[in-house]
Amino acid sequence: MSNKVRVRFAPSPTGGLHLGGVRTVLYNYLFARHHGGEFVLRVEDTDQTRFVEGAEDYIVKCLEWCGLNPDESPQKGGPFVPYRQSERKHLYYQYAQQLVDAGHAYYAFDTPEELERKRNDLAKDGNPGTNFQYDSSTRGSMRNSLSLNNQEILELLDKNTPYVIRIKMEHGKTITFTDMIRGEITFDTSLVDDKVLLKADGMPTYHLAVVVDDYLMKITHAFRGEEWLPSAPVHLMLWDKLGWKDSMPQWAHLPLILKPDGHGKLSKRDGDRLGFPVFAMDWYDPKTGDTTKGFKEIGFLPEAFVNMLAMLGWNPGMEQEIFSLEELVQHFSIERVHKGGAKFDYEKAKWYNQQHIHQSSDEKLLPLVKPYLTEHGVNTDDAYLLKVIALIKERCTLLPDFWDQGHFFFKTPEIKELDTIKGKWDDNKKNFFNTWTEGLKSLTDWNHTAIEHTFNDHLQQHNLKKGDILLPLRIMLVGGKYGPGVFVIAEMIGKEETVKRIGQAVGLL
């Protein structure tokens, strides 16, 4: 079994791609790359009622944005084509039938309504919170190929009665397996119900499909969320009874990503409620017409997003926290993934982005920043933008901050802090600005040191201190109390604009 490592991400295309989903992709990807293996994308679209237009395409785009491209996928193809379970429909029946023939599965004719009623009845007169289980204790009283006689079964089949195929869980056996993250895990098979394997519409359920496809696609390691742990015994038994035990992948059940406040799994609603994205990219839901904000659109760098997600539940055991994708690949190991769920912390997420912005070259940032200028009707040449980026990138956390922190380099700002100047305004200061700007007009060498020199000279002449004037000047040029050095700003925006802004501001006072 010197098999090449093969892992898969198997989303169902029902909506936006959630943080937890991206992290699952990421761990798959990192594991595959770390071991020089292959990473495949398989679309689990077996539930036709939940199909959402555009969801698959959206998932592919998210992976692309994150830089986590699969080696095989519905789009790229590969040796195990097709990669969409709906297109593999014909494959599953034979395996379900194989299990029926061997006595490990059976036909069940109970209608959804009958089952529903059964559950309701039990909830009514029974203990609340108790659920009806279709298992070894109840299957004898249900309508299935185990309880009915051959004649009855044949009749039902003859009349084309819809049926499902259910697994016949063994009674009183202990199933154990070793999870790569959690170690040994044990189940009592009597407590697991007879899950549906093949639905009445001929589609497999997740339970049958994962096992069959993981086998057929030669998957060596299967990573999925912790919520799948309770159904693991079903899958284990399937691998066993289908006779594929020797090629069963190694399992790893990933911890959940939890709400930052309170408790429970992180959901899209938490993002809306608490004001942060939960999806990788903007998701437009064709059913509701709503768009949910994504990390990309809110201004995250994909490498920061991925870095942050990697560290949410995994730790390399060293002090370094900022990693490139390549470095993550190098250091990743599934054994170092945490067992416990992690609460998502948006503040920390933003910190990762800030760090990655700081580390990015101005050239790399340029194309990412540009759209935010265009959005505000600004068209500028790259050389100038590059200088601006260098000046302000250390005060930017999210990409839109480049506009908030740098707009005054491109447009005359609205003076929002006029009151700050007004409070201590007098004729002497007014005089200072008037005579200084006059002098500025004849300044031939327009650079920040020269500007600062004339500034200092004029201060003395007017018997003013730097502290009296510096902040007013900043507000006149910037509009507020922020930004890089004032004289550098003056140099950047040019003589004319500088004189103009001061003049206009003085006029307002």
Place this chain on the structure above:
RNA sequence: GGCGCGUUGGUCAAUCGGCUAAGACGCCUCCCUUUCACGGAGGAAUGACGGGUUCGACUCCCGUACGUGCUACCA
């Protein structure tokens, strides 16, 4: 209710029997900066509880509590 899984500061977390329990985010103080940041120096803040095992337990075992997941012809 049943079953599974989990539990180190507010959050992410290191530790694989020697702990005076790292580091990061956030928070607070100070320095740098006559703006805002960046950066630097400090500070407050942690092993759920109870039993074992052991010379020694955050680390191993057992209970309890709490949390969380599953309990669909959904994934």
